[in-house]
Amino acid sequence: MRALRCLVRKEFRQLRRDTALLRVVFALPIFQLLVLSYALNNDLRNVRVATLDEDRTALSRTVLDAFAASDVFVPGPAARDGDELEALLRAGACDLAVRVPAGFERDALAGRVPSLGLDVDGTNSSLAGRGAGYAGAIVMREAERFAAAQAGAVPPASASRVATVVRFLYNPELESRLFMVPGVIVMLVTIVSALATGMAVVREKELGTLDQVLVTPLTPLQYAVGKALPFGLIALVDLALATAFARLWFHVPMLGSPWVLLLGVSAYLLTTLGLGLLASAVSNTQQQAMFTVWFFLVFAIMLSGFFFPVDNMPEWARWLTRINPMRYFMDIVRGVLLRGAGLADLRGELLTLLGMGVAAFGGAVLAFRREGAAGGG
Amino acid sequence: MSGEAAVFARGLTRRFGDFTAVESLDLEVAGGEIFGFLGANGAGKTTAIRMLCGLLPPSGGEARVAGCRVGRDTGALKRRIGYMSQRFSLYEDLTVLENLEFFGGVYGLGRAELAARADELLPRLGLDAERGRLTGSLPLGYKQRLSLGCALAHRPRVLFLDEPTGGVDPVARRGFWDLIYEQAADGVTVFVTTHYMDEAEYCGRVSIMVQGRVVALDTPSGLKARTGGVDMQDVFLRLVDA
Numbered sequence: 001m002r003a004l005r006c007l008v009r010k011e012f013r014q015l016r017r018d019t020a021l022l023r024v025v026f027a028l029p030i031f032q033l034l035v036l037s038y039a040l041n042n043d044l045r046n047v048r049v050a051t052l053d054e055d056r057t058a059l060s061r062t063v064l065d066a067f068a069a070s071d072v073f074v075p076g077p078a079a080r081d082g083d084e085l086e087a088l089l090r091a092g093a094c095d096l097a098v099r100v101p102a103g104f105e106r107d108a109l110a111g112r113v114p115s116l117g118l119d120v121d122g123t124n125s126s127l128a129g130r131g132a133g134y135a136g137a138i139v140m141r142e143a144e145r146f147a148a149a150q151a152g153a154v155p156p157a158s159a160s161r162v163a164t165v166v167r168f169l170y171n172p173e174l175e176s177r178l179f180m181v182p183g184v185i186v187m188l189v190t191i192v193s194a195l196a197t198g199m200a201v202v203r204e205k206e207l208g209t210l211d212q213v214l215v216t217p218l219t220p221l222q223y224a225v226g227k228a229l230p231f232g233l234i235a236l237v238d239l240a241l242a243t244a245f246a247r248l249w250f251h252v253p254m255l256g257s258p259w260v261l262l263l264g265v266s267a268y269l270l271t272t273l274g275l276g277l278l279a280s281a282v283s284n285t286q287q288q289a290m291f292t293v294w295f296f297l298v299f300a301i302m303l304s305g306f307f308f309p310v311d312n313m314p315e316w317a318r319w320l321t322r323i324n325p326m327r328y329f330m331d332i333v334r335g336v337l338l339r340g341a342g343l344a345d346l347r348g349e350l351l352t353l354l355g356m357g358v359a360a361f362g363g364a365v366l367a368f369r370r371e372g373a374a375g376g377g
Numbered sequence: 378m379s380g381e382a383a384v385f386a387r388g389l390t391r392r393f394g395d396f397t398a399v400e401s402l403d404l405e406v407a408g409g410e411i412f413g414f415l416g417a418n419g420a421g422k423t424t425a426i427r428m429l430c431g432l433l434p435p436s437g438g439e440a441r442v443a444g445c446r447v448g449r450d451t452g453a454l455k456r457r458i459g460y461m462s463q464r465f466s467l468y469e470d471l472t473v474l475e476n477l478e479f480f481g482g483v484y485g486l487g488r489a490e491l492a493a494r495a496d497e498l499l500p501r502l503g504l505d506a507e508r509g510r511l512t513g514s515l516p517l518g519y520k521q522r523l524s525l526g527c528a529l530a531h532r533p534r535v536l537f538l539d540e541p542t543g544g545v546d547p548v549a550r551r552g553f554w555d556l557i558y559e560q561a562a563d564g565v566t567v568f569v570t571t572h573y574m575d576e577a578e579y580c581g582r583v584s585i586m587v588q589g590r591v592v593a594l595d596t597p598s599g600l601k602a603r604t605g606g607v608d609m610q611d612v613f614l615r616l617v618d619a
């Protein structure tokens with residue numbers, strides 16, 4: 001125990017003097033969150049809308065004004081007839097063409113589903129789908145409001161329900177941030193723990209200090225724990241920094257308990273620290289260790305549901321995600337932050353991660369034991 | 378005799394693939410002896426020492442160090458030996474005192490013991506004034522003395538020094554050997570390699586290794602008599618060139 005304390009104290013002393021590393025490690029969360037969240041956001045913006053109003057009623061004007069008022073759409077030219085509207089779209093003068101047919105207001109007031117033409121430039125498929133969805137939602141909202149106003153009083157409960165739905169649906173900017181920020185947090189924790197630990201151990205091999213440590217009575221387990229602990233703590237501090245920053249800057253909530261998140265990250269850190277240590281056991285230079293860690297990280301990131309939703313993957317890839325610890329941690333972070341998921345909801349993920357963590361860290365200790373006998377390079 | 382030898386090896390062999398770095402090494406070093414382990418570059422000295430310290434598993438043969446079977450009684454062996462590797466390998470980003478505290482602390486020495494040991498060792502090593510200095514900023518001669526101090530912090534019975542004076546000036550080397558003598562006087566067995574033949578003269582007995590095999594083992598005067606060399610330099614050249 002004394003020996004372990006001594007090792008940990010030494011690691012912290014060295015870390016404190018490594019100002020370059022400290023700067024990177026503590027600036028990284030803020031920097032990554034800012035850059036990745038802004039750069040990778042695929043928000044809907046500046047969608048140009050051309051309009052054709054064949055109804056010319058109060059409702060049709062309200063709907064078209066709502067388009068102009070939204071910060072997603074930019075009002076474009078107003079067409080005089082259907083042919084002109086089509087021409088505008090074909091010429092690329094607009095991304096979306098809205099045609100309010102005659103009888104629109106009458107249908108809405110009569111309680112029938114009013115019909116409305118939405119033509120979208122499909123060459124940008126992502127924009128097309130989401131732009132159309134958003135435009136459709138605007139029309140629905142305005143039509144409902146109009147009908148309600150005409151019918152008189154609206155029950156408050158239903159009004160507030162509509163309002164909530166509207167806010168979520170109608171703020172795709174927020175939605176994109178909500179999706180990105182937990183992903184960035186997961187990557188951050190992973191990189192700091194796995195990469196920094198692996199490199200730190202291999203650096204000792206390069207410097208020859210590992211041999212000097214291996215002739216002491218420190219056991220492989222003590223050595224692994226002593227090396228992993230400081231970086232595990234840094235990862236925790238980074239997690240705290242990142243969630244705090246995400247909350248203050250991006251207004252990403254933390255609906256669930258921070259303790260559940262702490263439990264999740266602890267289990268996850270066992271796997272990433274174990275992976276870093278394993279990589280260092282099979283590497284003789286920092287480059288080798290870095291490539292080994294990256295090799296696994298790329299797969300882990302691809303199969304984590306960060307960029308590509310797991311549900312869209314083919315069967316075999318979905319199977320692979322089940323052995324990917326990052327995927328479970330991603331689910332935990334999203335669950336705790338965005339859905340307020342608790343211990344009971346995340347029990348499966350937590351147990352799986354814990355199992356993987358024990359396996360990875362145990363494997364690393366075994367690798368060190370063999371390494372200790374083999375003496376490295 | 379073999380039961381009480383501080384370092385005992387029989388048939389100790391290490392192969393790397395087809396290449397045999399150490400071939401059937403037989404040695405017996407008595408307690409408190411200063412044993413010079415000589416040989417040209419690549420002769421296999423470091424490989425042999427690493428096996429004796431339990432850092433490298435042998436391909437064959439057996440060895441006992443300080444009463445512990447190498448490869449079996451690993452825990453006890455580690456507590457009884459000190460090792461100073463050929464490459465300088467202390468933490469350059471720790472101070473002199475911090476290195477000493479670390480390498481003593483991992484043997485389980487407590488705070489008070491460590492402080493007492495540092496107060497005893499640092500003046501003897503001539504490093505008392507450098508306690509708070511970062512190790513990386515020390516001259517090589519100082520670093521080597523600190524390495525010795527770190528290897529000694531836990532009071533080992535057998536000390537393995539792999540070229541402890543490589544690249545160090547003659548005055549500093551002389552000073553280093555004074556420290557080695559002090560240890561031997563305290564009963565520590567010193568197993569030392571060197572390429573400086575004047576240092577070989579300071580050893581009680583020396584072995585000379587050529588391409589993985591020990592070709593001669595005797596006191597310096599015995600070797601001179603047997604080979605007709607005028608000094609150890611001469612002896613070394615005759616044996617290694619032969």
Ligand SMILES: Nc1ncnc2c1ncn2[C@@H]1O[C@H](COP(=O)(O)OP(=O)(O)OP(=O)(O)O)[C@@H](O)[C@H]1O
Pocket residue numbers: 377393398416417418419420421422423424425463
């Ligand atoms: N891990 C290894 N893999 C392959 N060959 C090795 C390994 N370690 C040492 N050798 C080889 O074994 C031989 C003996 O090396 P060793 O380092 O023991 O020599 P040495 O006597 O200490 O030399 P020097 O005086 O230069 O320190 C050399 O030819 C070396 O290349």
Ligand SMILES: [Mg+2]
Pocket residue numbers: 422423424463539
């Ligand atoms: Mg050597």
